[in-house]
Amino acid sequence: MKSRFKNWAENYGLFLLVVVLLISVWEWVVKQGFIPSFILPAPTSIWQSLMENRQLLLEQHLPATLKEVLLGFILSLIGGVIIGVGMHFSRALEKVLYPFLVISQTVPLIAISPIFIMWFGYSIWSKIAVTILTAFFPIVVSTYDGLKTGGGEYRELLLTMGANRWQIFKKVQIPLALPAFFSGLKMSVVYCVVGATIGEWLGASEGLGYFSRRMSGNLQADAVFASIFLLSLMGIVLFLLIGLVEKQLLKNKIR
Amino acid sequence: MNVLPGEFVSVIGASGSGKSTLFKLIAGLLEPDKGQICINGQQFGKRLGKVGYMPQKDLLLPWRTVVDNVMLPIELSKEKKQEKMSEISEGLARFGLAGYENAYPHELSGGMKQRVAFLRTIMTGRKLLLLDEPFGALDSMTKHNMHSWLLELWVDLQKTVLFITHDLEEAILLSDRIYLLLDKGAVKELKVELPRPRRSELIYQTEFIAMRKELELLIHNEK
Numbered sequence: 001m002k003s004r005f006k007n008w009a010e011n012y013g014l015f016l017l018v019v020v021l022l023i024s025v026w027e028w029v030v031k032q033g034f035i036p037s038f039i040l041p042a043p044t045s046i047w048q049s050l051m052e053n054r055q056l057l058l059e060q061h062l063p064a065t066l067k068e069v070l071l072g073f074i075l076s077l078i079g080g081v082i083i084g085v086g087m088h089f090s091r092a093l094e095k096v097l098y099p100f101l102v103i104s105q106t107v108p109l110i111a112i113s114p115i116f117i118m119w120f121g122y123s124i125w126s127k128i129a130v131t132i133l134t135a136f137f138p139i140v141v142s143t144y145d146g147l148k149t150g151g152g153e154y155r156e157l158l159l160t161m162g163a164n165r166w167q168i169f170k171k172v173q174i175p176l177a178l179p180a181f182f183s184g185l186k187m188s189v190v191y192c193v194v195g196a197t198i199g200e201w202l203g204a205s206e207g208l209g210y211f212s213r214r215m216s217g218n219l220q221a222d223a224v225f226a227s228i229f230l231l232s233l234m235g236i237v238l239f240l241l242i243g244l245v246e247k248q249l250l251k252n253k254i255r
Numbered sequence: 256m257n258v259l260p261g262e263f264v265s266v267i268g269a270s271g272s273g274k275s276t277l278f279k280l281i282a283g284l285l286e287p288d289k290g291q292i293c294i295n296g297q298q299f300g301k302r303l304g305k306v307g308y309m310p311q312k313d314l315l316l317p318w319r320t321v322v323d324n325v326m327l328p329i330e331l332s333k334e335k336k337q338e339k340m341s342e343i344s345e346g347l348a349r350f351g352l353a354g355y356e357n358a359y360p361h362e363l364s365g366g367m368k369q370r371v372a373f374l375r376t377i378m379t380g381r382k383l384l385l386l387d388e389p390f391g392a393l394d395s396m397t398k399h400n401m402h403s404w405l406l407e408l409w410v411d412l413q414k415t416v417l418f419i420t421h422d423l424e425e426a427i428l429l430s431d432r433i434y435l436l437l438d439k440g441a442v443k444e445l446k447v448e449l450p451r452p453r454r455s456e457l458i459y460q461t462e463f464i465a466m467r468k469e470l471e472l473l474i475h476n477e478k
Contacts, residue, residue, distance in 0.1 A: 153312065154316070156310070159304075160308035175316070
């Protein structure tokens with residue numbers, strides 16, 4: 001048995017080493033004056049800016065963005081699952097909705113977002129609308145495809161045991177769909193952060209996207225980078241959280 | 256074709272001769288274009304859930320333990336789980352699976368998976384079992400062991416079995432009668448007059464070898 005630490009180091013050690021190396025090179029290049037600091041601030045000044053603005057960032061803007069992300073994700077989850085399951089059970093629904101789903105993803109987000117601002121104003125709902133538009137598609141598709149793929153043989157077996165449609169759905173199709181479903185969730189939650197940020201860029205009074213836009217207007221590159229750092233950290237943490245839930249639920253799935 | 260209660264009947268035929276289709280018809284997954292299928296002398300409107308069907312692959316649910324897999328048909332028929340628990344643990348012991356109750360399918364060997372699937376089929380409580388090449392994917396050593404095991408078990412199993420196989424030796428060793436599915440829908444019947452209880456060593460006896468030769472000739476002459 002390998003120790004936990006050794007296992008962990010084997011998985012992430014190389015990645016961390018490269019990160020440390022990259023940051024050192026970055027720091028050195030900027031400090032030597034090869035790149036002006038208003039174009040690319042040094043990691044240390046990004047950190048400094050993060051510390052200076054920490055109250056504003058952590059107490060106002062981060063919670064605002066997180067709220068949009070979580071609300072958007074939960075609403076996408078509920079809606080996406082309902083639509084995915086509905087399309088699984090009804091061919092007519094599938095035929096009607098699928099083209100619309102694809103169309104909804106071909107519309108450029110940046111172009112449609114001002115419309116949401118027009119409809120919902122600067123309230124949180126305009127940001128949530130953009131978030132949902134980016135995040136629900138992977139959930140619908142992964143739910144629908146997960147329920148569809150495989151299970152033909154299991155279905156026949158359960159039919160010969162006298163199972164009805166609902167029993168087959170519950171005992172076989174849901175468990176078989178879970179791996180694909182979780183892949184969709186992980187993608188979706190990362191998109192949620194993207195969606196919320198875009199929404200904030202186009203019109204907001206708080207949030208990390210709003211903050212980074214204001215700071216870029218002031219040419220404060222270090223503050224922009226600080227908020228980007230927080231945004232990407234948020235995405236990573238949410239991604240890992242879903243991965244954790246998945247691991248707990250699917251402990252005994254096929255390997 | 257017919258199968259009498261308590262009989263072990265094998266179906267042999269080349270790939271594509273429709274053996275698995277025949278089973279799906281009997282199980283009720285498909286409906287015949289022509290002809291009739293009667294179970295216990297009655298022609299059921301719906302045969303699904305009336306016979307035990309074991310497909311070629313074990314099709315154990317990988318996220319369920321051995322016990323929970325065997326429990327599946329009981330869950331579906333909404334019987335009380337507790338009442339069946341003693342029957343299941345007895346079955347597991349008899350099938351050489353004692354101590355593996357809480358193991359997951361990926362932790363079992365091929366032969367054990369097949370036994371779990373077989374026990375699950377028996378737990379459906381049906382009298383007629385359709386076994387579609389249950390040992391087809393096993394290596395010859397494991398297969399041999401499974402034959403000995405099944406022959407021992409057969410005496411007090413009190414089931415009727417219809418069995419698909421490619422393996423002539425297996426068919427003769429296990430069956431009371433053999434149906435040969437030939438080209439163009441022709442069917443030939445062959446009785447196996449070997450006394451029961453049988454042992455797997457039977458395959459080395461002259462009667463057995465003669466029987467096998469006869470069967471091979473029958474198949475060969477058709478082509």
